[in-house]
Amino acid sequence: MKSKIVIWTTFMLATGAAHAANFNTQCNYSHTLPDDPIIYPGKAGEAMVHDFFGNTNTNASSTYESLSSNKATTCDSNADRSAYWVPQLQRASGVINATYEKTYYKDDQHVASYPIHAIPLGLQMLAGDHMGTSPNPHINFLCLGSGNYTTTMPTSCPSYTASGGNAPELNISVHFPDCWDGVNLAPDLGSGRENRMKGLMKAGTGGLNVAYRNADGTCPAGYPVKIPELQLNISYPLGDDPDLTTAQLSLDPVFENGQWVPQWGSMYTAHGDFINAWHAQSMQYIVDSCMNKPATPGATCGKNIPTYYSAASADVRLTSSGSTEATGATLVSAPGDVIFIKFPTPANLNDYAYASSYLQTFAGNVSDTSAVMLDLYAASTDWDDAAKLPTAAACTTQKIGGIYLDNAQQVRNNDVSSYVASQKAAAATQIGICVRNATGRTVQFSSRDGSWTPGLYLK
Structure with a gap:
């Protein structure tokens, strides 16, 4: 590994x-x-x-x-x-x-x-x-x-x-x-x-x-x-x-x-x-993602600029053994692990028109060349990545989407439109997402302290 x-x-x-x-x-x-x-x-x-x-x-x-x-x-x-x-x-x-x-x-x-x-x-x-x-x-x-x-x-x-x-x-x-x-x-x-x-x-x-x-x-x-x-x-x-x-x-x-x-x-x-x-x-x-950052596979520049963008405010790894770890530059997810990510809800979402909402990550399968699908679920937001780490219960059973990953390390946008719309309707100030790894492979994400911060990308 x-x-x-x-x-x-x-x-x-x-x-x-x-x-x-x-x-x-x-x-x-x-x-x-x-x-x-x-x-x-x-x-x-x-x-x-x-x-x-x-x-x-x-x-x-x-x-x-x-x-x-x-x-x-x-x-x-x-x-x-x-x-x-x-x-x-x-x-x-x-x-x-x-x-x-x-x-x-x-x-x-x-x-x-x-x-x-x-x-x-x-x-x-x-x-x-x-x-x-x-x-x-x-x-x-x-x-x-x-x-x-x-x-x-x-x-x-x-x-x-x-x-x-x-x-x-x-x-x-x-x-x-x-x-x-x-x-x-x-x-x-x-x-x-x-x-x-x-x-x-x-x-x-x-x-x-x-x-x-x-x-x-x-x-x-x-x-x-x-x-x-x-x-x-x-x-x-x-x-x-x-x-x-x-x-x-x-x-x-x-x-x-x-x-x-x-x-x-x-x-x-x-x-x-x-x-x-x-x-x-x-x-x-x-400026942050297209001009001051190295050219990155899958990056959404050119004409693919979000109407709203919210960078992750916290991210944590919960291991299959039940230990919770704040992350460094990477989020390593082994089989059975859960990744938690939390975002501020973008303000004034009625001011600009947008069609869809995505979870944007930089990730890839680091075990082999297989293509795998990770499931995305709604998560609570009453946690952080410092003093109040999440427990397993913070990851709900409400499935909201998935992330397709192969061994190409690149930026990926995965649709979570319905979930973001429900959080907007509920006037939620924060949006929580968890990623369950039941693939049998180890995958890796860039964390908010890494080269490409996870984000909510609305366009």
């Missing part, structure tokens, strides 16, 4: 060579307004025309509070109520309507001394040069199908083969700064329209409340908090016309004859704006 455990531990250490790093969310086009709640807050109609994605209520008066209270989002994650917006695109033949944006949250240059922190709730960020006239290293253009991003705006996009036929498409990619000053949720742009426009010049190089990382992946002086880098990709189908020689982006309007008159300018004014309104539990899971 010792050799099996050594192999399991060595495997987990070996995965430290790479990090899971990225996840993404895709948000369809929502609406268009001449508003900007960061640059001209509260001044409806006084900003350049923007296309908005994500939160459906974004306007000139939007705040974190108003965004987070609106449950309607065009994003494919219910946990993302953030606001994303970009200038409108047109050419001589008319406006080119964006269909969606896809944002990659990345840690492309992981530095152990600069772990990723969760993006603060309500953080406002700007990226790109609002008055640019030449290529910017943080803005890229892509003709879909060409395979190459470039900082130079193309004059046309060739057709590419896609389902349904050939159609040219332009993508604009905006890279946001990934180091925060740790103090200011909003950029200080000064007062007055002219001063605010001057302040915007810093956005092109990242000199406001957020900055771009150094070449070695560290954060510059004055910006000590490393956060995920947002890469905002906007999709513009071009229909039957591949020509982009007359393409322009919206600029701030000018006030003439008692009204605001829209202006248009260079494609090198491409930029993006963002207000963070992710569910805090989801964002923390992203």
Whole structure:
């Protein structure tokens, strides 16, 4: 058995060579307004025309509070109520309507001394040069199908083969700064329209409340908090016309004859704006499980981000001989053993929509290559893993699911939806689960002190 455990531990250490790093969310086009709640807050109609994605209520008066209270989002994650917006695109033949944006949250240059922190709730960020006239290293253009991003705006996009036929498409990619000053949720742009426009010049190089990382992946002086880098990709189908020689982006309007008159300018004014309104539990899971943790088999990153997540608050092993043991980094379950795990019930479960509830563990059979099924049961919660250890009676006879295990050591999500729903209905503040091992094999779980904490994963 010792050799099996050594192999399991060595495997987990070996995965430290790479990090899971990225996840993404895709948000369809929502609406268009001449508003900007960061640059001209509260001044409806006084900003350049923007296309908005994500939160459906974004306007000139939007705040974190108003965004987070609106449950309607065009994003494919219910946990993302953030606001994303970009200038409108047109050419001589008319406006080119964006269909969606896809944002990659990345840690492309992981530095152990600069772990990723969760993006603060309500953080406002700007990226790109609002008055640019030449290529910017943080803005890229892509003709879909060409395979190459470039900082130079193309004059046309060739057709590419896609389902349904050939159609040219332009993508604009905006890279946001990934180091925060740790103090200011909003950029200080000064007062007055002219001063605010001057302040915007810093956005092109990242000199406001957020900055771009150094070449070695560290954060510059004055910006000590490393956060995920947002890469905002906007999709513009071009229909039957591949020509982009007359393409322009919206600029701030000018006030003439008692009204605001829209202006248009260079494609090198491409930029993006963002207000963070992710569910805090989801964002923390992203950082803890996808960015600061070694790449782990079965890990739920990419697009598999929970809407709610609750890490285990206690876990204990009850041996077949009746002795109860608080655990170290691993929960070793021999034949006849029972594993107890307890979780805080996630708060405000009616605030965000989710379809199913899972017990998430990192586990595997360490006896042989057999596939086995462990049974899950409801457990009482009047115990802990310190002074008040559970007895055998704490594991009830109410079966709530099972865990399929083979000898692959990996993250596993096992459905416990009905049980979690019953605990929610009972207004339980804690949820207890026990795992009975009647397989004749020894299995091993990572404990809450180990490499992958057991958790309740609701999505």
